[in-house]
Amino acid sequence: MRTVIECVPNVSEGRDRERVEEIAEAVRRAPGVRLLGVSSDASHNRSVFTFLGDAAAVRAGVEALFEAAVPRIDLTRHEGEHPRMGAVDVVPFIPIRGASVEDCVSLSRDVGAAIAARHGIPVYLYEDSATSEARRNLAEIRKGEFEGFAEKMKDPKWAPDFGPAAPHPTAGVVAVGARPPLIAYNVNLGTKDLKVADSIAKSIRHISGGFRFVKAMGVELADRGQVQVSINMTNFKKTPLHRVFECVRSEAARYGVQIVGSEIVGLTPAEALFLAAEHYLRLEGFSSDQVLEMRLLEE
Amino acid sequence: MRTVIECVPNVSEGRDRERVEEIAEAVRRAPGVRLLGVSSDASHNRSVFTFLGDAAAVRAGVEALFEAAVPRIDLTRHEGEHPRMGAVDVVPFIPIRGASVEDCVSLSRDVGAAIAARHGIPVYLYEDSATSEARRNLAEIRKGEFEGFAEKMKDPKWAPDFGPAAPHPTAGVVAVGARPPLIAYNVNLGTKDLKVADSIAKSIRHISGGFRFVKAMGVELADRGQVQVSINMTNFKKTPLHRVFECVRSEAARYGVQIVGSEIVGLTPAEALFLAAEHYLRLEGFSSDQVLEMRLLEE
Numbered sequence: 197m198r199t200v201i202e203c204v205p206n207v208s209e210g211r212d213r214e215r216v217e218e219i220a221e222a223v224r225r226a227p228g229v230r231l232l233g234v235s236s237d238a239s240h241n242r243s244v245f246t247f248l249g250d251a252a253a254v255r256a257g258v259e260a261l262f263e264a265a266v267p268r269i270d271l272t273r274h275e276g277e278h279p280r281m282g283a284v285d286v287v288p289f290i291p292i293r294g295a296s297v298e299d300c301v302s303l304s305r306d307v308g309a310a311i312a313a314r315h316g317i318p319v320y321l322y323e324d325s326a327t328s329e330a331r332r333n334l335a336e337i338r339k340g341e342f343e344g345f346a347e348k349m350k351d352p353k354w355a356p357d358f359g360p361a362a363p364h365p366t367a368g369v370v371a372v373g374a375r376p377p378l379i380a381y382n383v384n385l386g387t388k389d390l391k392v393a394d395s396i397a398k399s400i401r402h403i404s405g406g407f408r409f410v411k412a413m414g415v416e417l418a419d420r421g422q423v424q425v426s427i428n429m430t431n432f433k434k435t436p437l438h439r440v441f442e443c444v445r446s447e448a449a450r451y452g453v454q455i456v457g458s459e460i461v462g463l464t465p466a467e468a469l470f471l472a473a474e475h476y477l478r479l480e481g482f483s484s485d486q487v488l489e490m491r492l493l494e495e
Numbered sequence: 496m497r498t499v500i501e502c503v504p505n506v507s508e509g510r511d512r513e514r515v516e517e518i519a520e521a522v523r524r525a526p527g528v529r530l531l532g533v534s535s536d537a538s539h540n541r542s543v544f545t546f547l548g549d550a551a552a553v554r555a556g557v558e559a560l561f562e563a564a565v566p567r568i569d570l571t572r573h574e575g576e577h578p579r580m581g582a583v584d585v586v587p588f589i590p591i592r593g594a595s596v597e598d599c600v601s602l603s604r605d606v607g608a609a610i611a612a613r614h615g616i617p618v619y620l621y622e623d624s625a626t627s628e629a630r631r632n633l634a635e636i637r638k639g640e641f642e643g644f645a646e647k648m649k650d651p652k653w654a655p656d657f658g659p660a661a662p663h664p665t666a667g668v669v670a671v672g673a674r675p676p677l678i679a680y681n682v683n684l685g686t687k688d689l690k691v692a693d694s695i696a697k698s699i700r701h702i703s704g705g706f707r708f709v710k711a712m713g714v715e716l717a718d719r720g721q722v723q724v725s726i727n728m729t730n731f732k733k734t735p736l737h738r739v740f741e742c743v744r745s746e747a748a749r750y751g752v753q754i755v756g757s758e759i760v761g762l763t764p765a766e767a768l769f770l771a772a773e774h775y776l777r778l779e780g781f782s783s784d785q786v787l788e789m790r791l792l793e794e
Contacts, residue, residue, distance in 0.1 A: 200787070200788070200791065202787065230790075230791065232787075232790055248787065248790070248791060292787055292788070293788065377787075384779070437772075437776060438775065438776065441775075441776050455777060456777070457777045457778065457779040458776050458777055458778055458779065459778060459779045459780060459781070460778065460781060460785055462785065463785055463786070463787050463790075464785055464786060464787065465786070465787050465788070466765060466786045466787070466788045466789070469768060469769050469772040469786065470768050470772075472771070472772035472775060472776055473736075473768040473769075473771035473772050473775075475775075476737065476740075476771060476772075476774075476775040477736060477737065477740050477757050477771055478754060478755070478756040478757055479756065479757055479758060479759065480683070480756040480757065480758045481758060482758070482759060486759055486761065486762055486763055487762070487763060487764070487765045487768065488499070488501065488531075488547065488591055488762050488763065488764050488765070489499070489591070489592065489764070489765045489788065489789065489792055490765070490788065491529075491531055491547075491762075492499065492529065492547060492792060493788055493791060493792070
């Protein structure tokens with residue numbers, strides 16, 4: 197597979213296992229799609245589907261997902277802790293290999309237009325696909341949630357990028373967009389003092405003066421008697437893991453605290469790890485084409 | 496591809512491009528084989544073929560290679576700087592993914608027996624496939640080279656593992672075996688003093704008291720005004736890159752010398768780099784199943 201795009205749609209059903217499995221089966225059957233996993237959260241009443249493929253395959257996967265989800269999910273009866281605005285709430289396309297963010301932006305536009313035409317669902321392009329800065333942030337788009345959208349859309353500022361000027365009666369609206377891979381990365385500290393983790397989180401996160409592509413907060417790990425800097429790395433190519441790790445190390449040392457370990461939660465592109473190896477081993481002229489397994493993916 | 500085995504046969508023809516290409520084409524046509532590259536050396540008069548596949552595919556690739564090479568290469572007319580004993584000189588099987596060294600030992604026996612039966616070529620099992628310690632080392636087997644083998648094989652100690660008790664008249668004998676992946680890894684030092692590189696090489700290599708799976712020597716890089724510790728990592732799982740890198744760093748510091756950089760020459764399994772990232776980032780509970788691209792290879 198020369199081109200690998202990841203798609204991680206969030207669907208507003210996390211309690212009815214049978215329905216979730218029917219949607220998963222529809223995705224699995226889409227040609228060229230590799231469904232890696234489905235993660236359901238009952239309190240959120242929401243499921244996250246993770247699948248891979250080239251552009252045509254992930255498009256087919258998303259279309260199959262909508263075909264299965266729209267008739268099965270009625271947002272007028274949906275409740276859960278997680279904010280939501282659509283039966284299929286958000287569809288991110290993520291370039292992994294042989295595709296750029298721009299390729300994924302173009303894909304998100306094509307898929308958004310097709311979904312709007314097929315199902316009459318208003319589509320908002322978000323993140324790198326956004327048509328205005330106000331639509332870049334998913335939380336801004338979702339404000340008001342399903343119940344508030346009929347009212348929200350009366351404001352011309354919130355006219356959708358594709359589809360009708362009112363939400364679908366049961367399926368609401370959907371955000372579709374391209375974004376870089378996100379890595380959930382945590383650094384565990386040898387202290388119980390949450391203030392240390394909070395202070396380090398503050399020093400590394402973008403919003404308070406840290407790295408451009410880092411979101412972070414301090415978290416208590418009561419069972420381990422430790423605290424954690426819990427991090428979302430939103431662009432590991434521009435803000436790599438090792439740079440954040442070393443910054444946490446340096447800030448922690450200021451409190452006499454050591455890094456106990458770090459962890460990658462869930463999936464990561466290989467390149468994030470190659471970049472760390474390159475940095476620490478001071479590799480010269482390294483290319484991922486030198487990695488046997490990457491060569492196997494070329495065709 | 497769930498199972499990935501690498502095969503890197505060395506063939507005694509490195510000057511006649513057409514012949515080398517005919518052999519390469521035969522390998523390419525073998526079902527399931529991915530030929531990554533062919534590297535020919537005219538002064539050695541020798542070519543190295545690198546291909547991947549599951550057990551059945553690499554077996555088919557080796558059989559195709561012999562079919563093409565045996566009628567095309569006549570060792571009675573072969574000259575070159577590299578020692579050689581066969582038209583196909585050596586066939587190593589290397590486990591990359593989903594296969595163990597033991598799987599490759601078993602494969603090497605099957606392939607060795609088949610080649611002996613089909614072509615009447617004596618086969619010696621070497622490295623991890625060796626049937627005695629004396630046959631583990633390829634250089635020991637090859638001693639005497641093609642011209643000396645008729646005499647050498649009169650000694651019952653050198654009876655082949657498969658095939659006739661005398662060399663094939665034009666194709667000689669072949670060594671077939673399993674070994675772990677080998678990584679060619681160099682560390683470049685910020686000094687012109689070859690003695691420093693030699694001394695560090697001595698401190699890290701197995702033969703003189705260093706790491707079990709390291710071969711190393713000092714090399715001058717005249718064009719860079721630097722010296723290099725040139726390393727063969729013969730088992731990166733048991734002696735990982737980062738451990739050797741850190742040992743070189745520490746030894747170099749003793750001379751007031753810094754590491755300028757390091758380089759991986761040619762191919763490496765992804766795991767060698769993942770291990771370095773795991774070490775330096777102190778990753779807890781990491782598995783290569785978390786790497787998107789590795790998941791793609793699963794099927």
